[in-house]
Amino acid sequence: MDVKTLLLQQWASCLDEEDWFPPLEKVLEDxxxxxxxxxxxDGAMNSIWELVCHLLFYEKRFLMRFLGETANEPQAENNESTFRLPTETLENWKETKQEYxxxxxxxGKILTKSEHEDLKKKVVDLYIKDGMGYDxxxxxxxxxxxxxxxxxxxxxxxGIKGLEEKRGKAKGPGKGRPRTRPEDPEEKIKRLEAENEMLKKFLGK
Structure with a gap:
């Protein structure tokens, strides 16, 4: 299973597909x-609504980035502000759930249509277009x-070809970036897990 398929499965199971844990939509339904x-x-923990607002903030931010609508990104002074609630009414609680x-x-639809190199390009753009440093x-x-x-x-x-997966796929003399030795199955699993974690964090999971 490649990293994109794995991520899509986990992405769906977080919201509306039953897995080893109940999906969020079903949990929030009642x-x-x-x-x-x-x-x-003591107020030391966040409410359910605050947690949903926090998830919505980051997922909406990355949706706007994928759509190229950075001017419409949600903004917050700090991470604590991402838990902030709208006016506490039943209607607003329902609207928060539906928007999330x-x-x-x-x-999920964007991820389904995206190639792995497209997702890497979003990371590269943070450095090139947004002016962020490597760290x-x-x-x-x-x-x-x-x-x-x-x-x-x-x-x-x-260009974009430089972000394609080229492990062990030399395309001719001096082309590609082949590995110097075959990739060990355990190494491959660790690499895919690391990439999966990166993509989940980038999508705001």
Whole structure:
């Protein structure tokens, strides 16, 4: 199973497909307004509604980036602000849920249509277009700065083709970036898991 297929499965299971844990849409279906805003008396934890707002903030941010509508990205002073609620009414609770379900599904559609190199390009754009440094981009998407640097260098040298998966696929003398030895199955699993984590974090999961 490639990393994109794995991510799509996990992305769907988070919202509306039953897996080893209940999907979020089913969980939230019968949550009442009172349950959504409840918090422990000491206020040390977030309410269910606040957590949904937090998820919505980051997923909507990345949806806007994929659509090229950065001017419409949600903004927050800090991470704590991403948990902020709208006016606490039953109607707003319902609207928050529906907007989150919509945004999550739209990101899933984009992921389905995207090639792996397209997703890498989004990371590269954070450096080239948004002016972030390697370390800042790495922290934003949850990968090492050396990986960000390598992707940027490959893109600057070869364009989008430089971001294609080329492990063991030399296309002629001196072409491609073949590995010096066959990839060990355990190494491949670790690499796919790492890429999967990167993509999940980049999509705001």
């Amino acid at each position: 949550i009442t307004f009172e349950q959504a805003i409840w918090k422990p008396a 379900f919509y945004v999550h599904r739209e990101l 800042t981009v790495a922290k934003e998407v949850g990968i090492s700065s050396s990986v960000v640097r390598r992707w940027v260098q490959h893109f600057e040298a070869e």
